[in-house]
Amino acid sequence: MKKVFKPAVAAAAVSLAMLSQAAYSAEQFFPIPSYRVGAYGANGQAFYGGFIDYLNYVNMKDKGVNGVTLTWEECETEYNNAKGVECYERMKGKAAQSAGPIHTMSTGISYALIDKSAQDKLPLAMMGYGRTDAVDGSVFPYAFPLVTTYQMQASAIVKFVKDKLGGNLAGKKIVYLYHDSAYGKEAIVALNAEASLNKFELVQIPVAHPGNEQGAQWLKIRQEKPDFVIFWGWGVMNQTALKAAQKVGYPRDKMIGSWWTGSEEDVVPAGEAAKGYMAATWNVAGKQVPVIADIEKVVYGAGKGNLQDKAKIGTVLYNRGVSAAVLSVEAIRKGQDKYGKGKSLNGEQMRWALENLDITEARLKALGATNLLPEIKTSCANHEGSGKVKIQQWDGAKWVPVSDWIEGNKGLIHPLFQASAKQYAKEKGITPRDCSKEK
C-alpha cells in the first residue's frame, strides 16, 4: 500500500511544480472534468471538443480576454460520480487563484459537487441539466443551471404543442415517455402543473434503463392514441423509441424529445425511422452560424483543433460546447469589467460575473453567435437567465429549427424551484441570501 502512495505523491508534486511555473502571466484557468471514453464518450468528445476549440479560438483571435490567456486542464471522469469528485478535488487547488465555471455535463457529478463547490467558492455551471432548483440563487450562490432546465424545457415543449394543436389543450392527451431515473423524473412535476393548468390528460410511461426494449410501452401508446408524445430519453433508448414508434405506426412528427435526445448520435442510428422527429434544444446545429465557421477556419486552419473527427464540427453537441464556452468567456469579460481588465478572476469574482450576465442579441451578433443560443440575463434570484428553447426537426440528414425561441411558463415553474430550494435550505440549515441586497 505504501509503495503505491510514494510514487503517487512524487508524481503529483512534480507535476504541480511544473504547472505552477507556467502560471506567471495573467491567465484564466478552466478546470474541465470531461468525459471522452466510456458509454457516453461520443457525446463528451463533441461537447468538450467544441468547448476547448472556442477557448483556443479566443486565445488565437483576440489574444485571450483583454490580454488574459485562457488555460485549461482536462480530467477524465468517464461520467462516473466518484471519478468526477476525484477530478474536482485534484484540480481545485489549481483553481484557487483563477477559476472559470466548471462544466461537468453530468447531473450526477453536479449533485455531488454542489456542496463542495459552494464551500470552496468555485462556480459550478450546469447548462440545461441539474440540480434544477439551483435557479434560486439565494440558496445556491455557486450553482448555475444556465439557459434552461428540465422543467422550463418541458413547459416550453407544452407551449409548442399547444400552438400546434390550435391554441387549446383542453381534453387533449399527451403521453410522457421517460427514462426511469432521476433525469427522467425531473420533468414530471412541471408536466403535472401544466396538465392541471391547461386541462390536458397526462399519461406517464416509464422505460427502465437502458431502454433497448420498448415493445410494451409503445403498445400502450398505440392504445392510448395520444395527440403528442413528449419523450425524455437517454442513450440507446432514443433510437429504440424511434424504431418502435415506426413499428406501431405512431407518427414521428408528433414526438418531441428533450435536449438529451436531440443530437445526431440519437437519430442517425434510427435511420429512416427518425425522419420528422422533433426535439428541444437550447442551441442550433450547423456550420451556418458565423462563429462555428470561423472556428473551423481559424483553429482547425492552424491545425490546433481539438477534435480528431472533424465531421463533428457543427453537430448539435459540438455547437453546445461552443455555446457553453461563449457564455463562460462572456462571464469573464463581465467580471473583468468590474474587477479590473487584464486580470484573472478567482472563483468568487467569477460567481459574481455569472450572476450578473447580460448577453443581448446585439452582443451575440457581435460574437457571430446570432441564434446559436438565446439571450441571457441572470440575477441572484434567477440563475437560469433565459428558460428558452427552440424546437428542431430532423429532416433525415440534418436538424432544422422549426420554431423561434420559446420560453417556458416562468410564473408556473419558478415557484416550484423556490419551494424545492427552500426545502433544501431547511434540510441543510442554510440561511438564504437576501437577493434584494445583492448588486
Added chain:
Amino acid sequence: MLYREAGQFKTSYAADQQLFPIRQDRIGLILLLAVAFLGVPMFASEYWFSAILIPFLIFALAALGLNILTGYAGQLSLGTAAFMAVGAYAAYNFQLRVEGMPILVSFICAGLTAAGVGILFGLPSLRIKGFYLAVATLAAQFFIVWCLTKFPWLSNNSSSGVISAQNIEILGYAFDTPRDKYLLVLAIVVLLALAAKNMVRSTTGRAWMAVRDMDVAASVIGIRLMRTKLLAFAVSSFYCGVAGALYAYCYLGSVEPDGFSLDMSFRILFMVIIGGVGSILGSFLGAAFILLLPIFLDIALPFFAGLFGLPFSSATVSHIQILVFGALIMFFLIVEPHGLARLWQIAKEKLRLWPFPH
C-alpha cells in the same frame, strides 16, 4: 531478524487467544493506527482526504461486509451496492424524520435496516447455492434501486430521487471539514474491522466457515444452517449499510439511487477477490488496489508521457489506464489466486526466516 516470535512465551490463555498473538504485529498495528489517527490528519491535504482516504476507508468497509458473507460464509452476493443504498437512504430518513436523532444512532439504525433487508434477500440462500444464489441477490440489486426511485417518500419527495445528506454534528461539534470526516470514518471503520476480526474467530465465525466448506457436514455436526446463513447476511448487510451511510454523509454528500449500480457491486466483489477471499486485511488491500491504482496511473502516466515527450490526451490516459489495470488484475490472479492478503502472509513467513532460510 526483526520479525521473529522466539522468546515470546504465552503464559496465560488470554495471551494465547489475543487478537494479534505476535508482538511485532501488535506494535505494527498500533503504529499504523497512530499514523492514521495522528500523523495523517497533520500532513495530508484536502485532496488526499476527500478523494483518496475517505473513499478508500468506505469501500474497505463495504468490501469487509461482502467478505464476511462471501469469504467466510461462502454465500456469493451481487447486491452489495443495493445494501449500501438501503443504508444511505435509511440514515437520511432517520435523520430527517426523527427530531433530534444523533447521527451515530442514525448510522447504526441504517446498518440495522440494511441488515433486515439483507435477511429478507438472504432467505433464498436456504435453498439455492453458488451462482444461482448470486442471481437471486441480483434481484436485490435491481429491486432496491427500483424501490428507491419508485416511492418518493423515501427521498422526501425529491422530484429526482436524489437525496442530500444533512450536516454531521456529534455532541455539538460539527464535522464539516474533510479532515473531521476522515477521522469519523476512520474511527467507525477501525471499530467495525476489529469487531469483524473478533467475530470471525468466534463460534459464529467458525460456524460460517463450516457452512462455507461443506454445509451438509456442518448441519450434521449440529450447526443450524438457517440461523448461520441468515446471520451472515445480516452482519454483512449491516457493514454494507453503514458503509452506504458513510458514502452518502462523509464522501459524496448527495446520492441518487442509480449511483448504487450493479457496476459498484461488481467493483466491491473484485476488491474482495483481489484482496483475498476470507481475509479481513484482504478487504483493505483489495479496496486500496481497485481504488487507488487507477488514480495513481491517472497522475503518473501523463507525468511519464511528459518525460518522454509523448502526446497524451486525457482520453488516451484513460484508455491506457484501463488496459494496465486489467492486465494487472490478470497478473495477480494468475500469480496469486488467493489475493493480496495471501502475498502478505507469504511475506510474513519469509520474514520469520530471514536472513537465514533453511
